[in-house]
Amino acid sequence: MVHSESEELVQLDTGYDGELLLPYKLYQDLALYQWEYPEEYWSVGKTVSGEILELILAKGQVLIPRWNVALEVFIETFEGNEELLLGRSFIRKFKVLLDGPGNKVCLVGAPCGKET
Amino acid sequence: MTINTKIPEDVEARFRRTVEQLYGTGGTAIALERAIELWLSETKYEIVAIERKLNNDALKRLQPELEKQQGRYVVIAHGKLQGVGDSIESLRSLAPNAHHRLVFKVGEPLPRKRRLGWRVRRKQGDPSAGIAKTSSL
Numbered sequence: 037m038v039h040s041e042s043e044e045l046v047q048l049d050t051g052y053d054g055e056l057l058l059p060y061k062l063y064q065d066l067a068l069y070q071w072e073y074p075e076e077y078w079s080v081g082k083t084v085s086g087e088i089l090e091l092i093l094a095k096g097q098v099l100i101p102r103w104n105v106a107l108e109v110f111i112e113t114f115e116g117n118e119e120l121l122l123g124r125s126f127i128r129k130f131k132v133l134l135d136g137p138g139n140k141v142c143l144v145g146a147p148c149g150k151e152t
Numbered sequence: 153m154t155i156n157t158k159i160p161e162d163v164e165a166r167f168r169r170t171v172e173q174l175y176g177t178g179g180t181a182i183a184l185e186r187a188i189e190l191w192l193s194e195t196k197y198e199i200v201a202i203e204r205k206l207n208n209d210a211l212k213r214l215q216p217e218l219e220k221q222q223g224r225y226v227v228i229a230h231g232k233l234q235g236v237g238d239s240i241e242s243l244r245s246l247a248p249n250a251h252h253r254l255v256f257k258v259g260e261p262l263p264r265k266r267r268l269g270w271r272v273r274r275k276q277g278d279p280s281a282g283i284a285k286t287s288s289l
Contacts, residue, residue: 047271048243049269049270049271049272050269051267051269051270051271052266052267052268052269052271052272053263053266053267054266057268057272064197069200069204069251069252069253070251070252070253070255070256071206071240071248071253071255072252072253072255073254073255073256073262074211074228074254074256075204075208076205076207076208076211077256077260079262079263079264079265079266080264080265080266081265081267081272082266082267082268083266083268083269083272083273084264084268084269084270085273089268089272091266093239093262095256110262112266116218117272118268119271119272120190121269121271121272123269146252148213152206
């Protein structure tokens with residue numbers, strides 16, 4: 037998919053019911069532990085294979101450059117995670133078009149070709 | 153900075169030999185500076201873990217005080233309540249030297265369970281990942 041270097045393509049996983057899951061290393065590199073929610077607010081996540089994982093929680097902003105929009109979101113991670121995913125709670129804020137032939141997901145209202 | 157300390161003789165011999173090979177005479181300071189930088193980067197997240205525990209322990213003590221701040225954002229750092237505000241943005245500048253901060257809206261209802269979808273799995277060979285404290289939740 038075509039996108040500028042200042043943008044990051046993020047996979048949408050409708051099986052994940054949170055907002056944004058970050059790789060653990062990225063969570064550390066962004067120093068999101070300085071915006072962390074208390075442990076008593078952390079969720080327990082269950083994978084499709086039944087693994088139980090404790091999810092570290094912080095609040096941050098997602099920027100959508102082409103819309104010039106900043107969204108406040110809950111960010112989750114766990115030790116060892118390497119996935120970067122948007123989940124159902126994130127897309128609940130938008131109308132979303134699944135463009136099968138175009139092999140992309142469009143946030144409705146965005147210019148054509150806006151992938152998430 | 154002047155440091156006087158004793159290290160094991162075999163370590164000192166290997167250190168001097170390697171410094172000589174890499175940097176020649178006078179390379180000790182370069183090697184020590186690199187060693188200190190490496191140590192600081194390696195221990196960075198140990199400090200975060202220590203402060204995370206300190207701040208979460210402080211939260212338990214602060215609960216009665218925080219009951220009066222329902223719906224407002226608070227910052228806990230260095231084991232103390234640093235401030236209260238109506239937006240997360242208004243708390244940005246508090247405790248700038250802290251390695252770890254708790255920043256949250258008091259009493260915010262959040263889900264306790266998550267489905268993680270098809271892609272997420274524990275990294276192979278990483279037994280430390282994840283579950284450590286779930287029994288307490």
